[in-house]
Amino acid sequence: EAQLLESGGGLVRPGGSLRLSCVASGFAFDKYGMNWVRQSPGKGLEWVSALSGSGGTTYYSDSVKGRFTISRDNSKNTLYLQMNSLRAEDTAIYYCAKRKRQYLSYDAFDIWGQGTSVTVSS
Amino acid sequence: EIVLTQSPGTLSLSPGERATLSCRASQSISSNFLAWYQHKPGQAPRLLIYGASSRATGIPDRFSGSGSGTDFTLTISRLEPEDFAVYYCHQYSGSPLPFGQGTKVEVK
Numbered sequence: 001e002a003q004l005l006e007s008g009g010g011l012v013r014p015g016g017s018l019r020l021s022c023v024a025s026g027f028a029f030d031k032y033g034m035n036w037v038r039q040s041p042g043k044g045l046e047w048v049s050a051l052s053g054s055g056g057t058t059y060y061s062d063s064v065k066g067r068f069t070i071s072r073d074n075s076k077n078t079l080y081l082q083m084n085s086l087r088a089e090d091t092a093i094y095y096c097a098k099r100k101r102q103y104l105s106y107d108a109f110d111i112w113g114q115g116t117s118v119t120v121s122s
Numbered sequence: 123e124i125v126l127t128q129s130p131g132t133l134s135l136s137p138g139e140r141a142t143l144s145c146r147a148s149q150s151i152s153s154n155f156l157a158w159y160q161h162k163p164g165q166a167p168r169l170l171i172y173g174a175s176s177r178a179t180g181i182p183d184r185f186s187g188s189g190s191g192t193d194f195t196l197t198i199s200r201l202e203p204e205d206f207a208v209y210y211c212h213q214y215s216g217s218p219l220p221f222g223q224g225t226k227v228e229v230k
Contacts, residue, residue, distance in 0.1 A: 035219070037221075044208075044222070044224040045159070045161070045167065045224070047212075047218060047219040047220060047221060050217065050219065059218070059219075061218050062218070095166065095167070100169070100178075106155060106214045106215060106217075106219070107155075107214060108155075108169055108172035108178075108212070108214055109157070109159075109169060109212075110169045110172075110178060110179075112168075113166060114165075114166050
């Protein structure tokens with residue numbers, strides 16, 4: 001059974017940094033593009049970033065471009081999100097999500113983790 | 123950049139009733155790359171529909187998706203108690219990959 005498990009969330013001050021991790025199991029991790037999606041308190045889902053299976057192609061939302069970096073280590077079946085220059089509006093639950101089909105540049109997200117909570121506050 | 127607008131914001135219905143949720147895109151979505159997700163508090167979102175009308179693995183046939191171009195619909199034929207949740211549409215035809223703002227289906 002395919003599963004994703006996020007970690008690394010916590011409380012950080014404005015301007016600080018945090019690195020989220022997402023460990024995958026039950027599928028050929030290196031063959032699938034991956035994404036980060038967040039949900040701020042009381043708000044809806046917001047796509048944050050995407051990464052190809054090889055790690056060679058990345059995409060970011062305008063709200064995080066230049067501050068967040070998505071990456072992966074296929075030898076460890078792990079996806080990362082390095083978050084720098086954090087702002088109060090980055091407070092959210094962060095989910096990692098797997099693309100449904102292998103090798104596609106764009107696809108629906110069929111497997112999601114349970115999320116990790118990030119709070120940016122002084 | 124494509125913007126997705128869902129309506130209504132909240133749908134108040136009773137178990138057994140039919141739910142019809144709408145998602146309108148600001149421009150045509152190529153190849154009908156439109157998905158629907160169900161999200162309950164404290165849980166991971168769940169993929170229901172992809173490609174506008176294909177049910178994901180394990181999704182009951184009371185859930186159906188339709189539409190093309192800019193107008194899409196998620197229909198729940200007969201609401202079960204476990205169907206009360208927030209539903210999001212999502213376009214994945216190209217970056218960015220926005221979600222709609224969500225429709226909450228609540229018990230009347």
